[in-house]
Amino acid sequence: MRTLALSDEILMRVEKPARYIGNEVNSVVKDKTKVSVRFAMCFPDVYEIGMSHLGIQILYSMLNEWEDVWCERVYSPWTDLDAIMRKQSIPLFGLESQEPIRDMDFLGITIQYEMCYTNILQILELSQIPLSAKERGEDCPIVIGGGPCAYNPEPIADFFDLFYIGEGETQYRSLFDWYLENKRKGGTRLTFLRGAAKIPGIYVPQFYEELYNEDGTIQGRKKIYEDIPDVILKEVAVDVTNIPYPMKPVVPFIKVTQDRVTLEVQRGCIRGCRFCQAGQLYRPVRERNVDKLKEYALTMLQNTGHEEISLSSLSSSDYSKLDELLDFLLTECGQRHTNISLPSLRIDAFSLDVMSKVQDVKKSSLTFAPEAGSQRLRDVINKGLTEEDILRGATLAFEGGWTRVKLYFMLGLPTETEEDILGIGDLSNKIAAAFFEAVPKDKRVNGKVQIVTSTSFFIPKPFTPFQWAPMCTKEEFLDKAHLTKQGIMSQLNQKSIKYNWHEADVSVLEGVFARGDRRVAKVIRRAYEKGCLFDSWSESFHNELWMESFLECGLDIGFYTTRKRADDEIFPWDFLDCGVTKAFLLREWKKAQEETVSPNCKQQCQGCGANRFGGGICYET
Amino acid sequence: MKIRIKFAKYGVMKFIGHLDTMRFFQKAVRRANIDVKYSEGFSPHQIMSFAAPLGVGMESYGEYMDIEVNSMDSIENMKEALNQVMVDGMEILSVTLLPERAKNAMASVSAASYRIRMKEGGFPVCGLKASIEGFYRQETIPYTKETKKSVLELDLKQGIYELDADDEGGIQMLVNASSSGNIKPSMVFEKLCQFAGWEISPSAYQVTRLETYTNLAGEGEPHRFVPLSEVK
Ligand code: SF4
Numbered sequence: 001m002r003t004l005a006l007s008d009e010i011l012m013r014v015e016k017p018a019r020y021i022g023n024e025v026n027s028v029v030k031d032k033t034k035v036s037v038r039f040a041m042c043f044p045d046v047y048e049i050g051m052s053h054l055g056i057q058i059l060y061s062m063l064n065e066w067e068d069v070w071c072e073r074v075y076s077p078w079t080d081l082d083a084i085m086r087k088q089s090i091p092l093f094g095l096e097s098q099e100p101i102r103d104m105d106f107l108g109i110t111i112q113y114e115m116c117y118t119n120i121l122q123i124l125e126l127s128q129i130p131l132s133a134k135e136r137g138e139d140c141p142i143v144i145g146g147g148p149c150a151y152n153p154e155p156i157a158d159f160f161d162l163f164y165i166g167e168g169e170t171q172y173r174s175l176f177d178w179y180l181e182n183k184r185k186g187g188t189r190l191t192f193l194r195g196a197a198k199i200p201g202i203y204v205p206q207f208y209e210e211l212y213n214e215d216g217t218i219q220g221r222k223k224i225y226e227d228i229p230d231v232i233l234k235e236v237a238v239d240v241t242n243i244p245y246p247m248k249p250v251v252p253f254i255k256v257t258q259d260r261v262t263l264e265v266q267r268g269c270i271r272g273c274r275f276c277q278a279g280q281l282y283r284p285v286r287e288r289n290v291d292k293l294k295e296y297a298l299t300m301l302q303n304t305g306h307e308e309i310s311l312s313s314l315s316s317s318d319y320s321k322l323d324e325l326l327d328f329l330l331t332e333c334g335q336r337h338t339n340i341s342l343p344s345l346r347i348d349a350f351s352l353d354v355m356s357k358v359q360d361v362k363k364s365s366l367t368f369a370p371e372a373g374s375q376r377l378r379d380v381i382n383k384g385l386t387e388e389d390i391l392r393g394a395t396l397a398f399e400g401g402w403t404r405v406k407l408y409f410m411l412g413l414p415t416e417t418e419e420d421i422l423g424i425g426d427l428s429n430k431i432a433a434a435f436f437e438a439v440p441k442d443k444r445v446n447g448k449v450q451i452v453t454s455t456s457f458f459i460p461k462p463f464t465p466f467q468w469a470p471m472c473t474k475e476e477f478l479d480k481a482h483l484t485k486q487g488i489m490s491q492l493n494q495k496s497i498k499y500n501w502h503e504a505d506v507s508v509l510e511g512v513f514a515r516g517d518r519r520v521a522k523v524i525r526r527a528y529e530k531g532c533l534f535d536s537w538s539e540s541f542h543n544e545l546w547m548e549s550f551l552e553c554g555l556d557i558g559f560y561t562t563r564k565r566a567d568d569e570i571f572p573w574d575f576l577d578c579g580v581t582k583a584f585l586l587r588e589w590k591k592a593q594e595e596t597v598s599p600n601c602k603q604q605c606q607g608c609g610a611n612r613f614g615g616g617i618c619y620e621t
Numbered sequence: 622m623k624i625r626i627k628f629a630k631y632g633v634m635k636f637i638g639h640l641d642t643m644r645f646f647q648k649a650v651r652r653a654n655i656d657v658k659y660s661e662g663f664s665p666h667q668i669m670s671f672a673a674p675l676g677v678g679m680e681s682y683g684e685y686m687d688i689e690v691n692s693m694d695s696i697e698n699m700k701e702a703l704n705q706v707m708v709d710g711m712e713i714l715s716v717t718l719l720p721e722r723a724k725n726a727m728a729s730v731s732a733a734s735y736r737i738r739m740k741e742g743g744f745p746v747c748g749l750k751a752s753i754e755g756f757y758r759q760e761t762i763p764y765t766k767e768t769k770k771s772v773l774e775l776d777l778k779q780g781i782y783e784l785d786a787d788d789e790g791g792i793q794m795l796v797n798a799s800s801s802g803n804i805k806p807s808m809v810f811e812k813l814c815q816f817a818g819w820e821i822s823p824s825a826y827q828v829t830r831l832e833t834y835t836n837l838a839g840e841g842e843p844h845r846f847v848p849l850s851e852v853k
Contacts, residue, residue: 009824012678017636023708253641305648337659360663
């Protein structure tokens, strides 16, 4: 049996020791003397969140399929263990081998949201790896970043040896092969990085410099070697049906956020909502073959023993074989006492029928994401959901017995007016009214309808048409939330409507990191040194420490958030190419201001540029 | 058909709590393709019950759970199939077919035996055997049990059926484990340390449950403890 990195005494003292012991069903333990590459795969948040992430399971299983590679997992130690590890200088370890991360060849960190940046520094520090890539010696692991936040890596560029831009399935083998070859030749860390910089999709930040104009905007970039690329194109797995998929996902002992088998039915999204980053980053849409998915479902349920299966994609309703897949799952899962958890589907007769079969109608709620309160603003953001669609769907659902509705909106979208904001209350009210109209008094199961309206604050993201848009200040955000509340309170059915809104402080920070440049790194480091950690957890978020850090580093928040950007401004992320061209994004930004919608990829190609990958939806219609 | 499964839980698995152990077995039963019976209703669950919960940090070679199945080919195959889907530190020791009228595992529990050993080396005390004997010879062993809601005065002596040093420098005990009079081995050990004047940190010793028993004796008769797996 493996020896644990932590003593019994420590494990008995911390909350949920199962986070740190490994040994889960389907976790992979190899003989370390028989592998040549040791890889630590990290999700920089607590175990229960990290274990729920599909991307890690995919890469974990793919890397471990290779005989010469041993991939282990590592998550952020919770604050209780963090304190103990610091005090006793216990190095952070991989869950499988329980051996220090600092002795491994690679540390790969997936970066799914901006608010985990201080957790990345925690992982490095607890691993006893220097925070700055430039300070790392020959014996340090190569630190790789990937995931959606790697599409603007500059605020955290200082902390990474390299970034992998795009889908992980394509280049890891070449990266490892080069690593081993470099080692055989007696090469150094530097020679490895130089070679890696020429592998498609790989970005080595320390070989580039950011140059600034007098007004603080970016003038351009300088590279220190002639033979490395100016622009890095994202990696895409064109044929998603024939890439590895984890048939034996690791099954956690403790309850995690997504405790189920996940079927990724497709990658990408045809819709092109103008605020949505994922919708642009993962273009073009590529569907998985439905027979393959059926086979995966059965194998994965068998190998895990999970009681639940769910579909994953940005917009599952757009998957062309959805009916066939759901029919199959309904039959198979019924026999196996397995639940189907449905992602938010477009509400129509078909989806309601499926939902009524897999969930308790009385207890479950319907979800609509109109995102904006008026049709005008929905046209601006290119959200192809009309009031009619919503009311028709809701009426159908009410007739089918549902009584709970969740509505999601964003505040602070470009061109938003008071009228748009008041529209949120109006729409919520109309849905409540639709209930009283659709369901006669004596048939109202719980007596009433419950509408939960939630708003989040809009944050402009790189590689979206709104990357040029100014973001609101915290005060503006709060005023908007206040107005929304007033709007709801003045409605006839206000008693049926509950209103929730997010904190504005975190949104402002997220706004800085999303469109930040290399200068932001020192603020992140400063805030971390002041004790910021787990910033995405409201109980451990300390806005004052962040504000102090900005002040001390002399950085102006407004420069990154509320500033209006010129059409031809060079952005920190412009050297990355996610397939979608800047010209297309600018076109969409103009169309947004003209309140003109764009058809989706199935209706009519918009020439976004993603067809250059040579596959997916671009070649199907 | 009612099936009783005896299992061991040791090594790193001692850090997995009772609820998570239940979840582990629900999934294991599915991986092993056991034709387990489900309850009726909108969210059916497997018919499965556990004997006596084991505290986090304790090891055991005498854990029990009962399941109901619709069909099976043989007891041996079921044991084999389950062992195929275990992890390090979880082991199926036996599978028995229960008579239809048998009480469920939890209701049957009346006693459990435990072993306490130092994690490294023997007990750092002299006269272990004599101290244990002296301690056990007391008429009463009062114990104050404090929970969040109440303070309870107990006499441990009533529930300690056997207490002895074992051959390898450890301590063994047989104590009441029924729902009404359950005694934790750590309670006994705490009092013993107090009695003998030992100072031993709780993380220095390991408690291991060796067996869980039911009482076959009728009311008023002396205890007749047999392991839960031997209920015929
Ligand atoms: S090239 Fe056309 S079809 Fe392909 S992703 Fe872009 S807009 Fe859609």
